[in-house]
Amino acid sequence: MLPLIRAAVLDNGLQVRVAELHTTPLVSVWCWYRVGSRDEGPGLTGASHWAEHMNFKGTVGIPAGEFKQFIDRFGGFWNGYTWIDQTTYVATATKDALDPMLFMEAERMDRCLYAPAAFESERTVIISELQGGENDPDNLLDIEVTATAFTSHTYRHPTIGWEGDLRTMSRDDLHGHYRRFYAPTNATLVIVGDVDADDALRQAERRFGAIPARETDRGVITAEPEQSGERRVEMVREGTTGYVKVAYHAPAATDPDFAPMLVLDAVLTGAKGLNVWASFSGPAPQRRARLYRALVDTGQAAAVAGSFVATADPYLFMVSATAGDGIAVLELRDLLLAALDTVRLEGATPDEVDRAKRQLRARIVLENGSITSIGHQIGFFETVAGSGVFDQLVSRIAAVSDHDVARVAARYLSTHNRTVGSLQPA
Amino acid sequence: MTSTPTALRGLAPARECLANGVTLIVKPTATQPAVTINATVSAGSLCDPRGAEGTAHLLSRLLDRGAGTRRGEEVADFLDLRGVSPSITVSRQTTSVTCDCLAEDAEAVLALVGEMLRTPTCAEGDVQVCRSQVLTGLRQDEESPAARALDAIMPLLYGQDHPYGRPPRGLPATLDLIDRSRLLELHAAHFAPRRLTVVLVGSISVSAAVAATTRAFGTWDVRAVPHVGTDLSPLSPPPSPPANRRRVIPMPAKSQADIVYGFTTIARSDPAFYAYWVMNNVLGQYGIGGRIGRSVREKQGLAYYAGSVFEAGHTAGTLLVRAGVNGDNVDRALESIEHEVMALARDGATDEEVARAKRYLLGALPRSLETNAGIARFLQTAQEFDLGLDHDRALLELVDAVTVDAVGEAARRTLVPAQAAVAIAGPYEAS
Numbered sequence: 001m002l003p004l005i006r007a008a009v010l011d012n013g014l015q016v017r018v019a020e021l022h023t024t025p026l027v028s029v030w031c032w033y034r035v036g037s038r039d040e041g042p043g044l045t046g047a048s049h050w051a052e053h054m055n056f057k058g059t060v061g062i063p064a065g066e067f068k069q070f071i072d073r074f075g076g077f078w079n080g081y082t083w084i085d086q087t088t089y090v091a092t093a094t095k096d097a098l099d100p101m102l103f104m105e106a107e108r109m110d111r112c113l114y115a116p117a118a119f120e121s122e123r124t125v126i127i128s129e130l131q132g133g134e135n136d137p138d139n140l141l142d143i144e145v146t147a148t149a150f151t152s153h154t155y156r157h158p159t160i161g162w163e164g165d166l167r168t169m170s171r172d173d174l175h176g177h178y179r180r181f182y183a184p185t186n187a188t189l190v191i192v193g194d195v196d197a198d199d200a201l202r203q204a205e206r207r208f209g210a211i212p213a214r215e216t217d218r219g220v221i222t223a224e225p226e227q228s229g230e231r232r233v234e235m236v237r238e239g240t241t242g243y244v245k246v247a248y249h250a251p252a253a254t255d256p257d258f259a260p261m262l263v264l265d266a267v268l269t270g271a272k273g274l275n276v277w278a279s280f281s282g283p284a285p286q287r288r289a290r291l292y293r294a295l296v297d298t299g300q301a302a303a304v305a306g307s308f309v310a311t312a313d314p315y316l317f318m319v320s321a322t323a324g325d326g327i328a329v330l331e332l333r334d335l336l337l338a339a340l341d342t343v344r345l346e347g348a349t350p351d352e353v354d355r356a357k358r359q360l361r362a363r364i365v366l367e368n369g370s371i372t373s374i375g376h377q378i379g380f381f382e383t384v385a386g387s388g389v390f391d392q393l394v395s396r397i398a399a400v401s402d403h404d405v406a407r408v409a410a411r412y413l414s415t416h417n418r419t420v421g422s423l424q425p426a
Numbered sequence: 427m428t429s430t431p432t433a434l435r436g437l438a439p440a441r442e443c444l445a446n447g448v449t450l451i452v453k454p455t456a457t458q459p460a461v462t463i464n465a466t467v468s469a470g471s472l473c474d475p476r477g478a479e480g481t482a483h484l485l486s487r488l489l490d491r492g493a494g495t496r497r498g499e500e501v502a503d504f505l506d507l508r509g510v511s512p513s514i515t516v517s518r519q520t521t522s523v524t525c526d527c528l529a530e531d532a533e534a535v536l537a538l539v540g541e542m543l544r545t546p547t548c549a550e551g552d553v554q555v556c557r558s559q560v561l562t563g564l565r566q567d568e569e570s571p572a573a574r575a576l577d578a579i580m581p582l583l584y585g586q587d588h589p590y591g592r593p594p595r596g597l598p599a600t601l602d603l604i605d606r607s608r609l610l611e612l613h614a615a616h617f618a619p620r621r622l623t624v625v626l627v628g629s630i631s632v633s634a635a636v637a638a639t640t641r642a643f644g645t646w647d648v649r650a651v652p653h654v655g656t657d658l659s660p661l662s663p664p665p666s667p668p669a670n671r672r673r674v675i676p677m678p679a680k681s682q683a684d685i686v687y688g689f690t691t692i693a694r695s696d697p698a699f700y701a702y703w704v705m706n707n708v709l710g711q712y713g714i715g716g717r718i719g720r721s722v723r724e725k726q727g728l729a730y731y732a733g734s735v736f737e738a739g740h741t742a743g744t745l746l747v748r749a750g751v752n753g754d755n756v757d758r759a760l761e762s763i764e765h766e767v768m769a770l771a772r773d774g775a776t777d778e779e780v781a782r783a784k785r786y787l788l789g790a791l792p793r794s795l796e797t798n799a800g801i802a803r804f805l806q807t808a809q810e811f812d813l814g815l816d817h818d819r820a821l822l823e824l825v826d827a828v829t830v831d832a833v834g835e836a837a838r839r840t841l842v843p844a845q846a847a848v849a850i851a852g853p854y855e856a857s
Contacts, residue, residue, distance in 0.1 A: 241566045
């Protein structure tokens with residue numbers, strides 16, 4: 001599913017992956033760091049995301065005002081995102097931009113300024129981002145359900161952080177977070193596109209090789225204890241529409257149950273594929289999915305969706321439903337729970353499992369249609385799961401049986417493993 | 427995998443016209459064993475009968491709910507088994523069905539798309555379900571300051587009576603009036619072979635594409651449609667703007683306010699289009715930032731997003747500046763937006779800004795043509811606005827020819843604060 005990948009490790013510990021693809025005169029550079037909201041302690045929630053913002057605001061070699069224009073001049077696309085396990089930066093541009101892109105990422109890894117004025121200006125930008133998210137009731141419920149599902153693991157707080165921490169965090173706190181996690185030993189550089197692999201590796205060595213090796217103190221993350229009873233979140237907010245979410249603790253990417261859970265998610269809500277970056281571009285094929293038929297076709301819900309992605313530690317399988325026109329939220333909640341309980345008790349039919357596996361196969365091909373998406377997949381799995389996991393996933397999915405799906409449904413969709421949330425419009 | 431990069435030799439797609447008037451554009455690529463099907467009919471929400479706004483949009487929701495001899499469940503089975511999730515979109519001028527599928531499924535999926543566009547069933551039960559879904563979507567948007575501000579700006583810019591000022595998804599009251607017969611009437615009146623352009627991009631040969639398209643659409647009887655409304659009336663330009671077009675939608679329970687500050691601009695066919703394109707990039711192209719992004723976000727830290735979007739259609743389009751800010755900062759953000767707008771109109775852009783914007787727009791072209799879906803979108807747009815099969819190459823010269831003076835003229839012609847319309851939704855009340 002992916003092109004041939006050249007792997008190398010620089011002397012300072014930086015992992016480099018290069019894939020040649022000559023179908024378009026472009027190159028995509030991703031730089032991944034093993035730092036996300038899971039790595040944030042009290043008072044520092046949101047630091048990884050805030051650091052991502054600051055890392056566009058000037059380095060020793062690139063003045064603050066020029067950082068975003070650095071790639072624009074090549075017609076390039078650039079972005080970055082932070083989630084629970086990872087922070088990543090991407091630029092895709094014409095191939096003559098490869099060296100500037102590598103220079104920019106090398107600067108970002110070691111020489112960001114964190115100027116006090118820029119830090120304060122960005123504080124209000126991030127609070128604005130948080131408040132924009134609060135405008136979405138579905139997002140509010142998601143945050144509450146996730147915070148309730150986890151009692152101990154740092155997955156419990158949102159990636160953007162709690163507003164109190166965003167208001168009190170100091171520049172030195174944030175800079176310390178940056179210095180702690182931005183190091184060659186904690187990063188993976190991915191280059192995909194119209195390049196010669198040997199030449200690209202040489203260029204990477206030239207730009208990154210001088211960055212000193214430094215061990216990263218990743219600290220200790222408290223493992224989430226097994227949930228021993230159902231938890232409920234009931235929100236009432238001014239609004240027009242009701243939402244329901246059910247979250248189950250679910251296996252990590254390296255767990256043998258990961259592939260069967262992907263198939264179970266596809267059975268219930270349609271296959272999203274494996275690329276959290278490309279999946280933004282379109283909805284899952286789900287018209288024959290179990291929950292769509294039970295809730296949307298019957299008019300109980302206007303929409304239903306599932307979320308299950310690869311993570312470093314066990315995270316959540318979350319099912320969401322939006323109440324249909326004139327449907328009471330609590331009625332929808334009970335219908336959704338009943339449908340999930342049926343799958344827990346009876347598993348899925350052979351036809352459902354076969355369709356889910358076919359969907360996943362097609363989605364994995366379709367979601368890798370650009371060098372940017374391919375670069376994401378190489379770096380994403382390398383960062384959250386380690387080498388080799390993605391390569392094996394296609395065959396692992398193909399090997400999933402009806403029995404496997406029934407087994408993971410019985411194991412993970414249990415009452416005591418779930419958190420049920422509802423948001424009723426007032 | 428090696429081949430001559432597309433950008434070096436141009437897309438050079440093939441175009442065929444079937445006997446019944448269907449246009450086919452094919453671009454074989456070798457990036458992956460997949461094909462993008464983009465089938466677009468020149469019939470969108472402008473076809474909505476007055477008082478029945480939302481008809482074309484509701485029809486689009488029903489296209490994959492049963493068509494030809496296939497019941498809705500069969501269509502769903504067919505698509506789900508192949509991992510295909512059609513994207514069906516409606517603009518004011520067009521209805522498009524786009525499917526990414528494995529190459530091995532392309533012909534079968536195209537045949538289904540043919541049935542969806544030619545003979546949608548629109549069963550009563552499905553009409554009810556889809557209407558209910560649209561109503562829920564409208565209700566959800568009532569809670570979204572961004573959606574409320576955006577919905578409010580179009581009637582402010584074009585007036586309630588202009589086709590662009592009407593709500594494309596309808597209103598609860600108009601949706602109640604739309605039944606199966608109204609949907610089928612709109613379909614019969616406006617969906618015709620000569621209004622259809624099929625673009626196929628991916629792992630498919632031109633000959634296979636022609637054969638598959640002929641099987642899917644070749645028997646669509648040109649005499650059967652349309653019996654009324656063969657062509658839409660030419661769109662009138664927007665009315666002269668009255669002063670003080672401003673609407674505030676108080677939403678005190680929300681955390682953030684959304685601002686839309688907009689102008690009407692030019693049609694896609696206007697020779698000044700490329701100067702406007704460059705001008706918008708300088709002002710605040712969304713995702714790039716430009717002057718507005720630098721002022722509102724980077725310097726003042728007022729907003730997570732702040733930028734501008736320029737769109738030109740079959741009549742005067744829009745240039746919309748958008749920002750999401752805390753309610754306490756709305757007035758300050760508006761002042762900053764207005765300051766940047768006036769400065770660009772008064773002083774024009776600098777040589778460096780124009781050169782940088784042109785470099786960006788030209789450099790971004792290969793990126794927009796990187797995927798099958800991106801190529802299909804580009805070719806479909808070129809067809810809609812009659813830009814030519816070589817538009818990807820012509821575009822380079824057209825952008826390169828834009829001068830600093832032309833950008834300044836575009837700014838002076840359009841960025842007149844007294845003619846701006848402003849919509850604000852969120853925790854804000856006008857002072």
